[in-house]
Structures are given as C-alpha cells and as structure tokens.
Amino acid sequence: MTSTIAPAETADTELQDTTLLTAENVVVEFPSRGKKSFRALDSVSLDIGRSECVGLVGGSGSGKSTLGKAILGLVPVAGGRISFAGDEITHARGAARRRLASSIQVVFQDPYGSLDPRMTVGQVLAEPLVASGAGKTSARGSVAEALDLVKLPRGSADRYPSEFSGGQRQRVAIARALVRRPRLIICDEPVSALDLTTQASIVDLFIDVQRNTGVSYLFVSHDLNVVRRICHRVSVMHKGVIVESGDAETVTLSPAHQYTQRLLLASPVADPVRQAARRRAWAQLRDPQ
Numbered sequence: 157m158t159s160t161i162a163p164a165e166t167a168d169t170e171l172q173d174t175t176l177l178t179a180e181n182v183v184v185e186f187p188s189r190g191k192k193s194f195r196a197l198d199s200v201s202l203d204i205g206r207s208e209c210v211g212l213v214g215g216s217g218s219g220k221s222t223l224g225k226a227i228l229g230l231v232p233v234a235g236g237r238i239s240f241a242g243d244e245i246t247h248a249r250g251a252a253r254r255r256l257a258s259s260i261q262v263v264f265q266d267p268y269g270s271l272d273p274r275m276t277v278g279q280v281l282a283e284p285l286v287a288s289g290a291g292k293t294s295a296r297g298s299v300a301e302a303l304d305l306v307k308l309p310r311g312s313a314d315r316y317p318s319e320f321s322g323g324q325r326q327r328v329a330i331a332r333a334l335v336r337r338p339r340l341i342i343c344d345e346p347v348s349a350l351d352l353t354t355q356a357s358i359v360d361l362f363i364d365v366q367r368n369t370g371v372s373y374l375f376v377s378h379d380l381n382v383v384r385r386i387c388h389r390v391s392v393m394h395k396g397v398i399v400e401s402g403d404a405e406t407v408t409l410s411p412a413h414q415y416t417q418r419l420l421l422a423s424p425v426a427d428p429v430r431q432a433a434r435r436r437a438w439a440q441l442r443d444p445q
C-alpha cells in the first residue's frame with residue numbers, strides 16, 4: 157500500500173548520515189533507599205539507522221524500558237550522550253523536548269490501558285495534532301491517512317476503543333504514534349499482551365508501516381522469535397549492560413553470549429530452524445569455547 161504519509165523532512169546536512177539515533181555510554185541511576193544508587197543502565201551504547209529496526213531483548217528488569225525512557229527524556233541520564241538526527245538530546249527539556257515529541261513516538265505493551273476510553277478513536281488520533289496547532293481539516297486528513305496505514309477502516313474514527321479487539325486497539329495505538337509523522341518509534345513490548353495469531357499480524361503491520369513510511373524502530377521485547385522476524389539488528393541486555401549485538405539472524409539463532417543462549421533455550425520452539433539453533437545453544441552452554 158502506498159501512503160501519503162512520508163517520513164519527516166530531512167535537512168541537507170543530514171542526507172549523508174544514515175544514522176538516526178546514537179546512544180553512547182549511557183548511564184541511568186535510580187535512588188535506592190539506604191544504599192548507593194542503583195545503576196539500571198551501565199555504559200549502554202547503541203545506534204539506529206534510518207528506516208532500520210533495532211531490537212532490544214533481555215529478561216525482566218534488564219533495563220530495556222529504561223533505555224527507551226532515557227531516549228524519550230523520561231528518566232535523567234547520569235552519564236554518556238544521546239544524539240538524534242545529528243543533535244545532542246541527552247538533557248533536552250522544555251521546548252526542545254516538545255519539538256522532539258513529533259519525531260520520537262512510543263507504542264506501549266498494553267493496548268487496553270494506553271487509550272482513553274472516553275474519546276473516540278478520531279479524537280485520540282487528532283489530539284496531538286490539534287495540541288500542536290493543526291487545523292481541523294488537516295488533522296482529519298492526517299487521521300484518515302494514519303488509519304489507512306494501520307489498515308483500519310476510516311469509519312473507525314467515530315468509534316470508541318472499547319468497541320475494538322486487543323489487536324485492533326494496538327493498531328489504533330500505532331496509528332496514534334504515526335499521526336505526527338515520527339522518524340523513530342520506540343516500541344515497548346508492543347505485541348507481548350496479544351495472542352500468538354494477533355501478535356503475528358501486528359508484527360507484519362509494523363513491517364509494512366516501516367516499508368511505507370521509512371520510520372525507524374527501537375523494538376523492545378523479551379521474545380527472540382519476534383525480534384528475529386522484524387529486526388535488522390539486535391542488542392541483548394542483561395543487568396543494565398549490553399552483552400551482545402549483531403545482525404538479528406545471528407544473535408537470535410547462533411548467539412555468542414551465554415545469557416543470549418539461555419534466552420534462546422527459554423523461548424518457545426515450533427520450527428526446525430529454531431530447534432537446530434536450540435541444539436547449538438545447548439551444545440555451547442555444555443561445552444563453551
């Protein structure tokens with residue numbers, strides 16, 4: 157499907173640079189009662205190219221969401237540097253952060269909790285546009301384009317979130333992220349709350365949206381099978397540190413780090429390729445090089 161929603165304009169100076177986001181040695185610490193502060197991110201480095209999907213996998217509490225929040229300016233960064241489209245945004249606040257809000261969007265795990273039940277889908281989607289000064293006609297056009305992109309009928313704009321299934325609500329949440337034409341979407345476990353069939357259709361949707369708009373994703377997940385399907389590259393986090401990075405196929409099927417091998421063994425297995433990868437992971441854990 158071809159959409160009229162194009163990626164946001166790029167400045168001439170950026171055209172040579174294919175990197176959209178860079179995190180260098182990022183440190184995030186949280187206060188910890190009675191002890192010295194708890195380091196949730198310890199010198200984390202990662203980059204995301206234009207139109208690229210980079211996966212961030214790891215177990216619960218490994219720091220995946222914290223990196224997303226650091227990029228969004230939702231937690232203070234105690235060390236290191238984050239740049240977006242050539243500009244440093246590590247400590248961006250106020251007007252600078254508000255300008256970034258149209259370029260960096262987020263889709264959360266919970267399609268039930270993330271939509272206001274009192275607003276129609278059209279109102280949910282138009283709200284950020286109207287708040288940033290768009291006229292009603294232009295907002296209506298952008299809402300229709302966003303609904304097209306997520307393959308929901310345009311008539312969905314007049315309905316309430318409660319009238320939709322979990323997968324359809326996640327489509328609405330993706331449309332809300334797209335409506336301001338972002339260049340990067342932080343997808344924080346966006347399919348984890350969905351059943352397997354719906355998961356597959358939403359992953360396919362993310363892939364289609366990327367093809368149609370050129371948007372980049374930081375795709376946070378604990379599921380190696382999901383990131384192998386959608387991501388170009390993957391980084392693996394454990395206890396606030398990136399322990400392994402590489403192309404998605406290699407990291408998810410032939411991981412080098414013991415922690416990733418354990419994640420692979422913990423993931424459900426259905427097809428022969430994954431079964432072979434699991435056998436290799438078992439062999440490596442038993443007999444490390």
Ligand SMILES: Nc1ncnc2c1ncn2[C@@H]1O[C@H](COP(=O)(O)OP(=O)(O)OP(=O)(O)O)[C@@H](O)[C@H]1O
Pocket residue numbers: 186187194196214215216217218219220221222223378
């Ligand atoms: N605001 C906060 N205050 C104190 N500790 C926090 C805060 N936010 C996160 N943490 C801690 O930082 C660590 C990393 O949390 P984070 O939510 O980034 O993990 P995660 O990998 O996204 O886990 P999950 O998959 O369970 O969401 C955890 O130990 C968590 O308890």
